[in-house]
Amino acid sequence: MSTSERSQSLTHLARLGFSRLAEAEAQLVELQGLLGLERDALTGSAAHAADPDAAVSGLTRIARRDAGCVRALLADPGGRRALWALLGASTGFADFYLRHPEELAHLAGADASLPSAEHMHTALLESVGAKDGFAADGSDTSWVALRVRYRQLLAAIAAFDLLSASPVDQVGIVAARLADAAAAALEASLCVARTRVAAGGPGAGAVSRDQVAGTRLAIIGMGKAGARELNYVSDVDVIFVAGADDALIEEVGESRVVDIATRLAVQTMRGISGVEIEPPLWEVDANLRPEGKQGALVRTLESHLSYYDRWAKSWEFQALLKARPLAGDPELGAAYVAAVQPKIWTSAARENFVDSVQRMRERVTENIPAAEVPLQIKLGPGGIRDIEFTVQLLQLVHGLTDDRIRQRGTLDALHALVEQGYIGRADAATFSHDYGVLRLLEHRVQLRHLRRTHLMPERPEDLRVLARSSGIADSGEKIWQTWETVKREVRDIHVRLFYRPLLSAVASLPEQERSLSPAQAHDRLAAIGFMDPVGALRHIAALTSGLSRGATIQRHLMPVMIRWFADGVDPDYGLIAFRRISERLGGSPWFLRMLRDSSGAAERLTRVLSSSRYVGELMEWIPESAAWLDDPELLRPRSGVALQQEARAIQSRHSAIADAARAIRALRRREMLRIAMSAILGTSTIEEIATALTTVTEVTIQATLRAVRREVVPAQDEALDFSVIAMGRFGGSELGFGSDADVMYVYRPNGVDPHRAHELSLQLVSGLRKHSEDQRVPLDLDADLRPEGRNGPVARSLEAYIEYYRRWSLSWEAQALLRARGVAGSVKLIRAFTELADDVRYPASVDPQALREIKRIKARVENERLPQGADPARHLKLGPGSLSDVEWLVQLLQLEHAHRIPEMRTTSTIAALRAAQAADLVPEASADRLAEAWRLASRLRSANTLLSGQTSDVLPTDRKKLDGIGRLLGYPPRSATQVEEDYLGATRRARRVFEHLFYG
Template identity: 25%
Template sequence: MSLPALVSLPVSLEPFVQRAADAFLAAGGDWTNWPDARRDAFARVCAASDFVAEQVGRDAQLLSRLADEGLLERTLAAGELRAQLAERLADCTDENDLAVLLRRYRNRQQVRIIWRDLTRQADLAETCRDLSDMADACIDLAYQWLYQRQCQQYGTPIGYRSGRPQHLVILGMGKLGAHELNLSSDIDLIFGYPESGETEGAKRSLDNQEFFVRLGQKLIKALDAITVDGFVFRVDMRLRPYGSSGPLVYSFNALELYYQDQGRDWERYAMIKARVVGGDQLAGKELLELLRPFVYRRYLDFSAIEALRSMKQLIQQEVRRKGMAANIKLGAGGIREVEFIAQAFQLIHGGRDLSLQQRPLLKVLATLEGQGYMPAPAVAELRDGYEFLRYVEHGLQAIADRQTQMLPDNEADCVRLAFMLGFEDWTAFHERLLYWRGRVDWHFRQVIADPDEDENGDDELLGAGEWSPLWEESGDEESASRQLQQAGFADGLAAWRRLADLRKASQVRSMQRIGRERLDAFIPRLLAQVVEQQDPDLVLERVLPLVEAVARRSAYLLLLTENPRALQRLLELCAASPWIAEQIARYPLLLDELLNAGRLYTPPQAPELAAELRERLARIPEDDLEQQMEALRHFKLAHRLRGAASEIVGSLPLMKVSDYLTWLAEAILEQVLALAWHHTVARHGRPKRVDGSLCDPAFIIVGYGKVGGIELGHGSDLDLVFLHDGDPNAETDGLKPIDGAQFFTRLGQRIIHMLTTQTTSGQLYEVDMRLRPSGASGLLVCSLAAFERYQGTEAWTWEHQALVRARVLVGCPRVAAAFERVRGQVLGRERDLAVLRQEVSEMRAKMRDNLGTRSSHAGTGENAFDPSVPFNLKQDAGGIVDIEFMVQYAALAWSHQHPELLRYTDNIRILDGLEQAGLMTGDEVRLLQDAYKAYRAAAHRQSLQKLPGVVSGEQFHDERQAVMRLWRHLGLD
């Protein structure tokens, strides 16, 4: 596209020129020797730009020097901008001086660049290049100056592996990375350093991470802080791993691991433009090579196409935001759409076609044409439309040196913008702008559109169009009910009234305009998919509470509108489980989990689960307990949903679901213990052992019951016992010392607090501590020695039964091994079998009396198998607890002869051990295992249906009778 034409100065802008001229002359400016062309340029520039007028009014010599040096009329040579700044910084004495010099240099160059842009002496490419080169010079030279001073103070950072001095690598992202910076852009940066180590050469050494964090903070301040001289560049660090919540600086290893394991699609888009703009260029080249596989996939595969689909969704979410219609970057047909078109081809084909692995957008467009990815006319329109929009962007920002892409809302600036773009008036300019935005948007839709959609759009494809009038109440109740019934609803009137109730809900009535527009777009799509479900009445009943819950946070509605597959998964899960429907309604953040079916239905293994949680918490400040607790809860909610979803679709069988939920609890407990230990030690110091050594932490969390038996369900609580091996009387080594007993009690209290406190994201787990020695009246945390004494002399038989299912979940390996020794000694002693049978039978009888079904005498009455009499899966005769008690009896009775029975804590593997030891036949073991699995599967289904663990008495006849027969065979009546 050719440069915008010059037009004569509108009369309405003449007062701006007069004010600028008066200020310039009052400040000592002199234009007596200026040629007429320069005076005309002064009038043109100051009429358009308040920023330039303000600068020449503050320092008239700035413009005079630029003019005298000929810098207003010529293009700068490569490296000239850097040389000018280097000369200015040669005598810089301190950080305040650095700030002043950088800002004055920036203001000088900004005036020169705007001048040349508005007088059409510089084209778009030169303007962007100068702005980017200026940013490079400011970033790198400020960094080099600060690095030398910080090395003098803290020593030089040295890498452990290489033994060489380390430098920061500063990556410029976005427009800076592509050398496309605009007139008032912020700069997106990422900081990295090659390797860990510490400083050398100063009294006080720092590790490299801390050294570079401090240096990065100083660099940001040098560039970003606003002073009387303004700022240099607004610095945005949110593109780094984990965004604002992550560390400011990362080692290369940490960056590589993050992008390899957790990098998201939008981070691939961002990394396309990454360029080393400061610091160690050679190391930076190495870093970009490390990250290249993350950005460019080797093959054109399904994941690349899915990334394109996700990109489409992200764009459409942005362009529909409130107020974005007037935004020439983010709105429809804006700059962002051209960028995403180019990046789409880069992501799909860049791994194989190296010519696409470049940063500047116009060069990518040229490659797309040259390589045949897009037809020449389409590329020409995109290029011309993009350049026009960039000129508009520069015009908007030249006015007040303000980062904006919004069209002006006042007449004076409208006149200015049209004038800068070479149009006689706003109407002519706006017509041209609408033309280019329309062409860009058309090409955007051609490239990004899902090929499964038809030409007329999503509404017709999804059947949503026919539901819009119904939702908008264009008909009466009778016709609406009839339409719903004809579409598949059993009770059309009830469905219509549910929709009417949603419309009347306070959450909906108080929605802002953009939110209501999103709701109006979403409901027809929702209905179109609901009628495809097997039971649309039930699905609508379950999903509408979620819609009402998120109505005020309409981004969630947009997410589902833009992701039909996610909406389909939501409806399928809601149809299958009211528990899931309720969970998502209570915690809408779970909707994010529906975007990726692979992740949703293929939960990670235990090591990956623990590593993911560690990484999430690593980005949170150590002392931010509130944020840590929220992160733990979000993690638990997300993974619990994955477990339930996987069970519903059958990708995880029952036993694997319990494994997964148990691993989840262990991963959370591991981090809760670590956090609680950190906070308690920070306050009181570390406790000591009897030998005087410091605890590390000499503390374990023992799981009983379902968590101990690796059999957690969807709503299970945790039966826990806390044990330590410290000296209860020795004081901790902190500034506020307390004795060991108090320390471990407070540690236990903090753990329970972190697990049970209700936040906006609920609680982590309900915790039952009654299985500790002496129950509720005993100490919260017990020493291992006291636990051993109690189990050996005071514990009841039922407590030894519970110990069969006890295992260490997390904590000190040394104490864990000692606990296993104690457990083995307690459970492995020889017992009087007659007494044991009597005590186990009596305890079971008490439980049946108190917890079983009264109408059937806990499943022992004559009516126990009557369909009208419920069967309690857990407590009634022949149920879960009978099997558990038989396993526990067998372990207590025979483990002194067969210690291998104590190897495992779950019932299934203990039963396997009984068969291997010849204590039960294979048929008996299989019978108990199958019955146990069947009961637990039924209990899981009941839980997901939000029903109690009770089924009809006509169910499980064979299993119940067989279990009761074996119960009697063991003499446990």
């Protein structure tokens, strides 16, 4: 061959996928000589080989031994394609054909179809000369014949698989055929075992052929073999069950029958996996039997059932999910499977069943060697086990009451779970596709050397071969990327579905609640806490009736959610609110999907709805807020910056003040709801909630003021400065749910006619009040803390404030300014007002008469401002030791000492108290008691509003309401007395401190 011809030849080989070109060229030249074939006849099917170099190397070795067999097969187009595909994907098959070149003849036409289960069963029984359950020969020769015939059939399956246009889609069919082949091999090996035992094989003793024939042995397939999902080289998990007719048991005794069956089982296993002339097929693993390796290899059906009734662990029932008769006595096998089925499908009701399954999956991952974790196709995170465990757990939990999802196969079960609404279509489609990809990768890495492995290769050349053999990528780099993508998808879905609380809740439902008649349901609802069981049944029926997918999912959710509602404060209201929200979101598929699939959204929704009418009423207006329950970050109050940006965007979109104000009110409602849900679910502290409520109020006032000003103040009067000053708890950033927003209004004409400036300011105040009004979530802008109170002007100029405070200010007005803080309008004007306020509220010296007046006013407030008939001890705002005691004491200390102690110059009650403590004005223990009472009163006040949806400053006497308030504060159920005692005790202690420091 000339240099030019050699170069062209090597180039052609490179195009076909060869990489070791010189070596391949030499082997092809040798093959031409051995076979007498032209080059094209040899390489015409090389493109079907994942690794052409390995294929030509194997082909050369086989041809050296038997050129005739190779030549005959290559003459058949289908056989030629099958041979190149097999040898290019599997050095194991190259070794097999090197040992048995005559078997090549069976590859003719192997690319066209799969061998049927019946064909394989017949072929393997023929290989051992089986007749009436016995093999013709009990020698090792029969086992060799069995193994050779099995690999002949395996090659036909592999050839079909490798030459398939879409191997991912064929994974289920191929895996089923592999399981059928394994079952047939076990049947044939059992025939040999009967012959060996009856002929006095090793350790057989005196066993007659009739005794062997009368002994029934059922081989139950477990795991992938039972589910017809077997790999090319996988352990075949089995359980052996013994039995016999009454005559034989009477003749030899049950223990003797078990002994004979045990010998049959041992010989059957040896025929498959013992070390003989022909290599073993696979490991027959009987470790899933009762007591595992320590237990008897073979038991009677009664012994198995006794064990499962008394001793079996949860994982053993999970394993039995895939149990199927594989070989041996079909009636005994069917009886075994039928007997264990009820035990499988009630196992999820065992205590902590779901936790045990979850923990078992975690242990599997923990036991993987660290170096193998990123390579594990089967056991690692995002691997096959994640899909299998997820599907099995869903089956076992929901299969308690739904026999439509009781399937052995993973894909069959996945399809049933989708059809019955237990898993979303998108998640199931991803799982199904990714399962196919993972199983295909597993098949291909096992075919490579016909060896059991579940590890992705790491070497680039091995990844390239895997890419070509699988057909799911065109390079080693891309198949690795595909593998990583699949792992991420699988892990994400697994974590969401496998660990969702709904599973534990369904599994722990009492048996009597899984299926109830209407009368029983009525009684059960009443028993678990529903005050109106008739109404509850009506709402349940409305949610679950019909054939829609939504109604199907609601039927799955309802038993558990009813339980969760019953655990809440007001289950009746919670259920009503849930129905209303469900109806509002009826056309939104994400809602029910989220409740079913989320890691806790359903439970959180029942909790907020049954705990708070405030939340329930708002959620009816903003039903899409349910989505927040699936993401803890969405339940966190949003920052002031984010809210300001949204508010400004609203103003830019809406030129009409009514439209802008409507959008701003919607923003406030939404954020108030978010904060309320956060408060109930405990994702924010009391301080964070107060700050968030204050921020939302500030942003609402700022945005509304901008919109009103744009309409009220004409361009020629634009110089007018106007600001809103927060007072009281608003000024202290201490708002609770239902708190008024105390404010004052200040303006500065800046060249605008003073009368005109005053009129415009009043219009701004009027517009601000009008457009911030919200019947759904009231926002009361209360200006009663202004100079002269209700008798004074609603808005004053800065100069008027200066003049007033210089000439006529009363002590209580200086006290009120201690919490003044600018929140909206002109920044320069706010700064000027703050300087004025500082001069008044932090005086260099305080007139003793002014202090006496403050104390006198405080005493009068206690006597005169309490609502008629109210119990002072229960008033959260004005009662002894409550909010006003703490705030008045702190404010008195600020008036006296803030001028010399800068740290006390704050609008925050607790910050000022701690500054006073640091300055030794208040003992630490006293400060702690005051802070405890103030915080508890604040929390109780907010909780009261959240519970009832109405504002109240009085601690209820109703025990149910008290219990509900306590639950919102984190108390256990039925803690009404404890809540009451804690509050009264805290305020008594605070009152003693107050009287000592305030009046002392």
